[in-house]
Amino acid sequence: MWSRPQKAPRQTLTLERIVTEAVALLDEEGVGRLTMRRLAERLDTGSTTLYWHVKTKEDVLDLALDAVFCEVPLPEEADAWDTPVRELMTGWRAALLRHPWSATILDRPLMGPNALQRTESLYETLTTAGFPTPKTAAHALSNYVTGSVIAQVTWQSTDRFVRDRAAQYPSLAEHGLDHDWDTTFAQGLDYLLIGMAQAREGGF
Amino acid sequence: MWSRPQKAPRQTLTLERIVTEAVALLDEEGVGRLTMRRLAERLDTGSTTLYWHVKTKEDVLDLALDAVFCEVPLPEEADAWDTPVRELMTGWRAALLRHPWSATILDRPLMGPNALQRTESLYETLTTAGFPTPKTAAHALSNYVTGSVIAQVTWQSTDRFVRDRAAQYPSLAEHGLDHDWDTTFAQGLDYLLIGMAQAREGGF
DNA sequence: CCATCCACTAGACCATCGATCCAGTGACTG
DNA sequence: CAGTCACTGGATCGATGGTCTAGTGGATGG
Numbered sequence: 001m002w003s004r005p006q007k008a009p010r011q012t013l014t015l016e017r018i019v020t021e022a023v024a025l026l027d028e029e030g031v032g033r034l035t036m037r038r039l040a041e042r043l044d045t046g047s048t049t050l051y052w053h054v055k056t057k058e059d060v061l062d063l064a065l066d067a068v069f070c071e072v073p074l075p076e077e078a079d080a081w082d083t084p085v086r087e088l089m090t091g092w093r094a095a096l097l098r099h100p101w102s103a104t105i106l107d108r109p110l111m112g113p114n115a116l117q118r119t120e121s122l123y124e125t126l127t128t129a130g131f132p133t134p135k136t137a138a139h140a141l142s143n144y145v146t147g148s149v150i151a152q153v154t155w156q157s158t159d160r161f162v163r164d165r166a167a168q169y170p171s172l173a174e175h176g177l178d179h180d181w182d183t184t185f186a187q188g189l190d191y192l193l194i195g196m197a198q199a200r201e202g203g204f
Numbered sequence: 205m206w207s208r209p210q211k212a213p214r215q216t217l218t219l220e221r222i223v224t225e226a227v228a229l230l231d232e233e234g235v236g237r238l239t240m241r242r243l244a245e246r247l248d249t250g251s252t253t254l255y256w257h258v259k260t261k262e263d264v265l266d267l268a269l270d271a272v273f274c275e276v277p278l279p280e281e282a283d284a285w286d287t288p289v290r291e292l293m294t295g296w297r298a299a300l301l302r303h304p305w306s307a308t309i310l311d312r313p314l315m316g317p318n319a320l321q322r323t324e325s326l327y328e329t330l331t332t333a334g335f336p337t338p339k340t341a342a343h344a345l346s347n348y349v350t351g352s353v354i355a356q357v358t359w360q361s362t363d364r365f366v367r368d369r370a371a372q373y374p375s376l377a378e379h380g381l382d383h384d385w386d387t388t389f390a391q392g393l394d395y396l397l398i399g400m401a402q403a404r405e406g407g408f
Numbered sequence: 409c410c411a412t413c414c415a416c417t418a419g420a421c422c423a424t425c426g427a428t429c430c431a432g433t434g435a436c437t438g
Numbered sequence: 439c440a441g442t443c444a445c446t447g448g449a450t451c452g453a454t455g456g457t458c459t460a461g462t463g464g465a466t467g468g
Binding site for chain 1: 307308310311312313314315337339340341343344346347348349350351352354355357358359361362365366369383388391392394395396397398399400402403
């Protein structure tokens with residue numbers, strides 16, 4: 001009785017396989033070409049079969065997005081509060097950039113277990129760091145990361161377009177061209193962290 | 205000869221009318237229900253007619269999004285550099301929030317004339333304020349606004365869902381529930397501006 | 409050993425969408 | 439008055455998300 005397997009060991013097609021393959025498909029061909037049929041084909045099955053494991057296509061996207069967050073390393077404790085924060089935000093950004101399609105679906109609730117775990121970690125760090133309003137600080141940080149990733153992915157995808165219009169819009173060209181995205185991100189993050197630290201000392 | 209009208213005065217259907225109606229449709233029913241057919245129907249015409257004025261549906265979205273940026277007031281000059289910046293960012297955010305569908309299409313290049321004009325204004329303000337790297341500062345600011353709007357729209361659209369899971373994920377509930385979005389945004393913006401000011405004095 | 413059950417699968421099918429083809433239409437031009 | 443051209447619309451195409459219906463095959467229980 002007790003040694004009996006809990007569930008049917010059938011499982012030729014599992015949710016996990018679906019998600020893995022969906023991420024692979026998204027990585028290779030982008031969000032515009034993710035189709036239930038194409039995904040099913042890659043899994044050597046019919047599209048109907050997918051709908052037994054998943055209710056809608058949006059479920060697939062939600063799962064794929066949360067799978068990306070799984071790649072974000074959870075920082076260890078450190079003496080300075082800003083060290084783990086910087087780590088978390090940098091890893092967060094890196095994971096999203098590794099899967100550029102994720103930037104275009106960041107407009108959906110990040111409520112997968114992996115995403116929640118990262119948010120939780122951020123809150124915890126800020127709270128133990130003594131911020132009176134960790135909620136505000138957490139929002140500022142995650143919003144900045146989200147915006148940064150979207151901006152970078154967008155501009156990189158239209159590099160050619162901008163280059164053609166560089167003469168017409170000089171500061172547009174400067175805004176999006178030959179851009180060291182990493183250092184710009186880090187610098188902006190520093191702005192935020194400096195401001196946060198100063199505000200905390202001021203007690204608000 | 206000179207008094208002759210330049211172009212054919214036919215124009216029963218104009219690009220302007222299309223954009224206006226598209227924004228109205230998006231406001232009323234959201235981005236998911238914007239269809240070329242539905243849009244054409246609202247304009248009392250066939251869907252084919254739209255394609256004479258516009259190449260693809262994406263064009264319509266681009267135009268609608270830029271129409272939103274038209275609502276962002278361009279700040280006047282001021283003594284303190286942060287005053288016009290705060291004005292511009294607040295107006296930027298307000299315009300996007302007035303049309304929540306815009307948040308879900310912020311992953312496309314903001315290259316309409318209205319959006320460019322706002323970006324230009326931001327650069328100009330930061331440059332005359334003496335920032336050594338206005339590009340970095342401008343990115344930090346606009347990224348923060350973008351992220352903030354997306355977060356707010358997303359969380360507000362899933363308020364019910366979060367409320368149901370409040371017990372299960374306490375800090376999730378705190379993160380997204382009963383949230384004074386305006387003050388949180390303003391506070392985060394202050395973080396940024398404080399950090400930027402301090403960094404400028406430090407000369408980097 | 410066999411009937412039953414159920415997790416799981418597949419092909420046909422539906423409504424809808426973005427986009428195009430093709431056949432006009434009517435106001436202005438020369 | 440014939441011709442042009444900006445402009446319009448109905449029919450249509452291929453693809454998509456999703457459902458209906460009819461299975462299939464391995465484990466279960468008697």
